[in-house]
Amino acid sequence: MLQEFKAFIARGNVLDLAVGVIIGAAFGSIVTSFTEDLVMPVIGLVSGGTDFTSLFLVLGEVPADYKGSPTDYAALKAAGVALFGYGKFLTALINFVIIAFVIFLMVKAANKAMAPPPAAPAEPPGPSPSELLLAEIRDELKKGRP
Numbered sequence: 001m002l003q004e005f006k007a008f009i010a011r012g013n014v015l016d017l018a019v020g021v022i023i024g025a026a027f028g029s030i031v032t033s034f035t036e037d038l039v040m041p042v043i044g045l046v047s048g049g050t051d052f053t054s055l056f057l058v059l060g061e062v063p064a065d066y067k068g069s070p071t072d073y074a075a076l077k078a079a080g081v082a083l084f085g086y087g088k089f090l091t092a093l094i095n096f097v098i099i100a101f102v103i104f105l106m107v108k109a110a111n112k113a114m115a116p117p118p119a120a121p122a123e124p125p126g127p128s129p130s131e132l133l134l135a136e137i138r139d140e141l142k143k144g145r146p
Contacts, residue, residue: 028099035095055087 008014040052054073060082068075077083127135 027102028095031099031102032095035098036091039094039098040091052087052090055085055090057084057086058082059084 056073066079
């Protein structure tokens with residue numbers, strides 16, 4: 001059983017998959033940082049200073065003993081208030097679109113790099129034996145005319 005496990009792990013596609021998952025996770029954190037730290041602040045600035053991660057609707061009652069800010073998403077969530085946090089969802093959606101677009105560009109570049117070079121145009125085939133014979137007959141007929 002240990003030998004079978006070693007053979008399974010040693011197959012190239014399993015190792016490639018493991019490398020892909022690790023790189024994908026690292027890439028995901030880069031894109032998340034790009035979105036949250038660079039893109040969303042610019043979008044917030046354009047839209048009047050809105051911080052999308054703190055956009056939410058309060059769905060439940062705020063406890064009477066709650067001492068925090070009514071606009072603090074994390075504090076309200078920690079206090080057990082039912083919230084509809086569409087700002088975090090919007091940020092995650094933008095992350096997804098950016099990741100999908102970058103993967104599209106990477107796959108497109110890889111397909112272009114791995115595409116076989118365009119084949120040289122094939123030379124047109126020469127005349128067939130019957131065409132050669134007909135050409136000879138034509139030439140002989142032209143010679144025989146006065």
